[in-house]
Amino acid sequence: MSDFLDILTHGRRLKAAVKELSVSELEEVQKKLEKVISDRREEEAELQKLEAEKQRKIAELKKAMADAGIGVDELVEGTPVTVKPKRKRAPKPAKYAIIDKNGERITWTGQGRMPNALKDALERGDKIEKYLIK
Template sequence: MSDALKALNNLRTLRAQARDIEVVVLNEMLEKFAVVVAERREEAAAENAAQREKDEKLALYKEMLLNDGIDISELAQLKQTGTKPKAKRAPRPAKYKFIDEDGNEKFWTGQGRTPSPIKSALDAGGSMDDFLI
């Protein structure tokens, strides 16, 4: 809660602050505060009504399931078995072979960033065919 709201919630602080404010201004503040409170009450009532409606629908669906002989746990199992895990793609076979900076033989599928030894050879005028397996 902010300091301003804490001050509004404290009667002593309100009395001390109100001594320096004219009654007309206090009445204007009271009217504005009443509008804010009324709006907040309407929002809360709407939220409560929506929650009651949702609870009534859930009770109705539960009753319908029980009348049809379906247990709620069976319904929950449908969701778990209905989704299949995403199959992971098989790794691609290597298409190119090159020697890295350490002298080790390496392989590249041709996808992704071009390895630096192949890139430097291409920049020097070489061809990708030179690296085919």
């Protein structure tokens, strides 16, 4: 919770925070707070009204479906819900190759972390084009 909300919701902290305000300033704050509260009540009432309307429409649709003898499964039967499988992309081909100290060939696509053997070769002054796979 923010410091502001901590102060606002705790009686003693609120009293300490507003002790330097005059009564007229406190009354002005009260009016603003009452306005915020009334606005919030109106918003909540509107949301409740919209939700009630939605539930009424759902009930109407359920009744109409029951009267027609239609089930929910019949509505979605023609349009099966399928999830497309994610296709894995093909791995990128190696772009660089180097033989390490153990005689093992190490390849690198040019993406991600550079292999240590290639990094060491570049630090020694070699050009990366030397290790390019043709």
